Amino acid sequence: MNLSNGKGSMSTVSSPAVSKSGDIVSDQFPAGLRVLLVDDDPTCLMILEKMLRTCLYEVTKCNRAEIALTYLRENKNGYDIVISDVHMPDMDGFKLLEHIGLEMDLPVIMMSADDGKNVVMKGVTHGACDYLIKPVRIEALKNIWQHVIRKRKNEWKDLEQSGSAEEGDQKQRPTDEVDYSSSANEGNWRNAKKRRDEDEEAEERDDSSTLKKPRVVWSVELHQQFVAAVNQLGIDKAVPKKILELMNVPGLTRENVASHLQKYRLYLRRLSGVSQHQGNLNNSFISSQEATFGAISSLSGTDLQTFAAAGQLPPQSLATLQAAGLGRSTAKTGMPMPLVDQRNLFSFENPRLRFGEGQQQYGSSSKPMNLLHGIPTNMEPKQLASLHQSTQPLGSLNMRVNASPSQSNPLLMQISQSQPRGHMLNELNVPHVPRLPTSMGQSPVSNGSPGSALGRNGISDNSRGAAYSSVPQTSSMLNFPLSQTTEMPASSFPLRNTPDMSSITSKGVYQDGGSSGMKGSSGFVLSYDIFNELHQHKSREWEVQNMGQNPSYDASQNANPLQGNIDVSPSVLVHQGFSSNQHQMGQNRDAASVGKAMFSLGEGMQSANFQNIGQHQGFQNTLLTDNSVRVKAERIPDANSQTNLFPENYGQEDLMSALLKQQEGMGPAENEFDFDGYSIDNIPV
Amino acid sequence: MKKAELQQEAASIRRSLFDQGYLDEQFEELEGLRDDSNPNFEEEIVNLFYNDSARMINNLERALPMQFDKLDDYMHQFKGSCSGIGAKRVKLECSRFHECCAARDAEGCIRTFQQVKHEYTTLKRQLQTYFQVAKQADA
Numbered sequence: 001m002n003l004s005n006g007k008g009s010m011s012t013v014s015s016p017a018v019s020k021s022g023d024i025v026s027d028q029f030p031a032g033l034r035v036l037l038v039d040d041d042p043t044c045l046m047i048l049e050k051m052l053r054t055c056l057y058e059v060t061k062c063n064r065a066e067i068a069l070t071y072l073r074e075n076k077n078g079y080d081i082v083i084s085d086v087h088m089p090d091m092d093g094f095k096l097l098e099h100i101g102l103e104m105d106l107p108v109i110m111m112s113a114d115d116g117k118n119v120v121m122k123g124v125t126h127g128a129c130d131y132l133i134k135p136v137r138i139e140a141l142k143n144i145w146q147h148v149i150r151k152r153k154n155e156w157k158d159l160e161q162s163g164s165a166e167e168g169d170q171k172q173r174p175t176d177e178v179d180y181s182s183s184a185n186e187g188n189w190r191n192a193k194k195r196r197d198e199d200e201e202a203e204e205r206d207d208s209s210t211l212k213k214p215r216v217v218w219s220v221e222l223h224q225q226f227v228a229a230v231n232q233l234g235i236d237k238a239v240p241k242k243i244l245e246l247m248n249v250p251g252l253t254r255e256n257v258a259s260h261l262q263k264y265r266l267y268l269r270r271l272s273g274v275s276q277h278q279g280n281l282n283n284s285f286i287s288s289q290e291a292t293f294g295a296i297s298s299l300s301g302t303d304l305q306t307f308a309a310a311g312q313l314p315p316q317s318l319a320t321l322q323a324a325g326l327g328r329s330t331a332k333t334g335m336p337m338p339l340v341d342q343r344n345l346f347s348f349e350n351p352r353l354r355f356g357e358g359q360q361q362y363g364s365s366s367k368p369m370n371l372l373h374g375i376p377t378n379m380e381p382k383q384l385a386s387l388h389q390s391t392q393p394l395g396s397l398n399m400r401v402n403a404s405p406s407q408s409n410p411l412l413m414q415i416s417q418s419q420p421r422g423h424m425l426n427e428l429n430v431p432h433v434p435r436l437p438t439s440m441g442q443s444p445v446s447n448g449s450p451g452s453a454l455g456r457n458g459i460s461d462n463s464r465g466a467a468y469s470s471v472p473q474t475s476s477m478l479n480f481p482l483s484q485t486t487e488m489p490a491s492s493f494p495l496r497n498t499p500d501m502s503s504i505t506s507k508g509v510y511q512d513g514g515s516s517g518m519k520g521s522s523g524f525v526l527s528y529d530i531f532n533e534l535h536q537h538k539s540r541e542w543e544v545q546n547m548g549q550n551p552s553y554d555a556s557q558n559a560n561p562l563q564g565n566i567d568v569s570p571s572v573l574v575h576q577g578f579s580s581n582q583h584q585m586g587q588n589r590d591a592a593s594v595g596k597a598m599f600s601l602g603e604g605m606q607s608a609n610f611q612n613i614g615q616h617q618g619f620q621n622t623l624l625t626d627n628s629v630r631v632k633a634e635r636i637p638d639a640n641s642q643t644n645l646f647p648e649n650y651g652q653e654d655l656m657s658a659l660l661k662q663q664e665g666m667g668p669a670e671n672e673f674d675f676d677g678y679s680i681d682n683i684p685v
Numbered sequence: 686m687k688k689a690e691l692q693q694e695a696a697s698i699r700r701s702l703f704d705q706g707y708l709d710e711q712f713e714e715l716e717g718l719r720d721d722s723n724p725n726f727e728e729e730i731v732n733l734f735y736n737d738s739a740r741m742i743n744n745l746e747r748a749l750p751m752q753f754d755k756l757d758d759y760m761h762q763f764k765g766s767c768s769g770i771g772a773k774r775v776k777l778e779c780s781r782f783h784e785c786c787a788a789r790d791a792e793g794c795i796r797t798f799q800q801v802k803h804e805y806t807t808l809k810r811q812l813q814t815y816f817q818v819a820k821q822a823d824a
Contacts, residue, residue: 040762041737041762041765041766041769042733042737043730043733043734043737043738043766043769043770044765044766044769046729046730046733047715047718047730047769050718050723050726051718054718054720085765087758087761087762087765112765113761113764113765113768114761134765134768134769135711135714135768135769135771137711137714138714138717138718
């Protein structure tokens, strides 16, 4: 074994060129691979670190899963692969795995002294890319880079497919790659990746030829547009080509849409699956959440957009949303979201707690929630786990609201819809909520609706997650068709069924054109609920139509990487928030719709992540993660500081609340939003 | 001379540790990780192990009567740690303990735990001797 020993220091990397296709061209490869090592056993940790360094990898070690997540969240592109022990005191390794899959979509290798088939199988089902038995030999570590390449390759493949010119350009890739690594030195991986991520949107769209994985950044707005398109077409009939046409986003390829759609579908499935499971978790909480989700689901495409818009929803829109939500809720569920509490809608505290509970339950079931459509897909436990997890770390979450994780949000929403949503919501929402706020605030959702500026303004600023709070105010955004008829275009979405949600989903799903399609029903449904609570039935004027447009939604969040992306998160958050708030609202709120909304959000956020179409988990996870993260972010910060909720990411909150409301609204207006935590503002990005 | 003798002695102790099954190839892996910054990497790891595992042993003792789930959990951690340094015999006893635990055999657990501790302390002593001699040999 002895590799070059001698050096304990890793990274001697010089600047390997990373080809777009993910092949690290550098001769140094895989040296410099950035590994995050998580193990509570100090002996093992030291041994592994040494081994990895000997392999010339760059190692960051930590002994707690929470710390690992913090590192990952703070530096989203700072790691290439994660190696984690299964057995850890503060968090189950599988939960961490799920979180990572959802939020960051990094390859994760599990390790354990336990080589029992069940455990190994668990690793597989949770999405681990490999499973090592302790004691780990250095030989086993030498080849871990393959997982990184493989994952990237899969992602790129999606992109490639869409770009016609790409093939020809492939050859050029290597050269292009060189650019990436120019900065090098240790970083080629990093640089390349960063560049990829950073340039995703621009590059992907414009530069289809470079295969370098032009990740499309699925911002909230983009996701909303996506969801709107999907809803308009009908989830069953939504084919990438048509979605692409409807979305009419320059530079977006059919491949991007296809991969995003795949993820979205998984997300929805998970939501419906999850919702089924969860019935019992914190009912109250869940119900609210579910309501939210349900609302969200109905929002579906619209929702997302709405959410996106929501992110940016100005306080007014939130209000509108709330009103809408409230109105809706009364109409339907009577979600009485006390507007006053807008913050609460998103306050994570409650939901958080709930989630925790819910999650645990869920966790035990470890079944991927399939919120959507009642398809019992299971939401990858990972997602749920992430939800849970997100709740906890919300405080520090910064879940990157941006983009990638947005996925989680939609998922969350979806989850809530499906049913036991409450449970799901908790899980989903919480973590995700935070996310939204961030994005929400930022994106300048330009809701077509005049009044509704969905809080974009407000929200975006806050990005922190206080978005939710803003929701009520803007109400304009959420024009969720409070009437909840949600007919979610996606019939498949279970949301439709829930009375509450129904309106959400389908309605506004597609806001034609620019607006995020939250035409009211869909995404806003949820928010309505929230809003309902918040505003108590304001008129629905919020037509959140422009939800989708808030491109900068997530910008507000701290680091909102999403800037510029569609900040789906906000919407997602909204959903999430709603779900929780909705808590009691029809547990089965159409989580689907919510999910959809969430999904779309997530999608947007994720952009790149969607590449792994094949990786359901990834997507869903991402969705969930994102969402959850978002939600959480929003929530948690708010949990105690309700004030933030609203002011900050108003948009998000609006969305969320709208979504929630819708869900709920479909239901009882009691608004039990526990969503305090969800305030979009709080999404600590 | 003295040095050479010491080295021989160290080598001999080492060999016997392997021959008697106290250590397995994992220990060799650790030795292989030596480098300039950690010229005695395996020793460092062993020390780290013994320091950390004391806590685990305590946990086990406290849980001994008779919280099987906790015991199982703690033992799992302990065993994982042992495997890291290549403590073969200790690991073997840990497996036996696990079996008793799974069978909810309280008496078996107590008995096997004693064996685990015995092997654990024996190995510690032997490794200490080994390292001492090796250090002198290198000095």
